[in-house]
Amino acid sequence: MKPPRFHYCAPHMLDEALVLLDQNSEDTKVLAGGQSFVPLLNMRLAAPTYIVDINHIAELHYIEQEDGYLAIGATVRQRQVERSTLVQEKHPLLIEVIKHIGHMQIRNRGTVVGSIAHADPAAELPALLTCLKGEVLVQSVHGERVIKAEEFFTGYLSTALEAGEMLTEVRFPLIAPQAGWAFMEFARRSGDYALVGAAAVLTPTADESCMSAHIAYLGIAGIPVRGQTVEDAVTGTTLDEPALNGAAEAASMLVSDDMGDVHATVEYRRVLTGELTKRVLKAAWERRGH
């Protein structure tokens, strides 16, 4: 349980990091918080020849409110976001979601951007980014590009990042003040990866019906899943019992057939997803503004 040998560099400038990443792009990994990456190294499931530690890059250390979204740089730790008064004020859902990640000791090191880049389908932040239809900023020596969440997560622990590219910023769209939001997950033990989780944002109309719904899931497929059929089931309704039942039914169908494992069968995950859908939608709807 010791990491394999590797070559290490901890540059202070983003430009330097991108050059290092470009030099041996196929065999270089970026180290940020390391709370998912170092276990992979310890278990020798990953063995890159080169590691670029970005923790000293001060220019990536920012939480900023931009036009319509909150931008978080690649070295910002989850705990810093949790404690940020700006985030508390502008994006309480993000804090609610982060509190569900691992344990306090993990969040003290783990980064928001790193969790997105790692793209674990059972992780909280990829599901939130999918729910909010957020974006990521990717940079390389050749320039930068912005990728939508729905195009970024391509498979289990896989993303649209190409060799030599680095994820430098994640953009979480702000939520309308009248919208209600909620996040829930079910894990067997506190801090474990959840079996299933869901983030929901519901925007009401003036006459108290649901104008638009956003919901996304973790743990039900190889990537975070947006529940478009669930959104359709509640849009235009008042989130009454029949609408919630319809949403739960639609949600349970979203669970991928290959999601059965030692922790839960597919059937159990389906039931769980349906029930969690009802609860998260109810909680979000109760939190809406008037």
Add this chain to the structure above:
Amino acid sequence: MQEQEEAPVFIEECDIAVTVNGRHYEQRVPVRLLLSDFLRHELHHTGTHVGCEHGVCGCCTVLLNGEAVRSCLMFAVQADGMVVTTIEGMAGTNSDLHPIQQAFQEKHGLQCGFCTPGIIMTVHAMLHENSNPSDEEIRHELSGNICRCTGYQNIVEAVKLAAERLRVQQMEVQ
């Protein structure tokens, strides 16, 4: 124009300077050396225990610049220039137990003691942020530390006693 600095290069070993429990150490380490192994094998501070080595059990929890972290999930080279506190740094110089340690002893908050160093460091960080946690908060914050023999009841009792004593201590200081 900015002065041209030397471009950073990949290395396999590195000289680091770390303050551990108030003492300054300078040492050359392989870059793949985990902080937990640096503390145990290089500095011979074997109080920091190593259980799972993938961040689940919490045994190796230390304070890094005052924040509780898993020392098995970072490299020693990453602690360069930082301040680390381990279980060895908790007791006073005259070997008096720290109030948290004292409370664990009195409330039987440990049996085999393997998980205890990590728990004590976690509790230290927890009480620093919240001097009067509820039972629920204590249990939640301790969920990242696995104990397989004591059971958590006495641990929670110990934390409550420690919190109470530390609050009294704090009031006396003021």
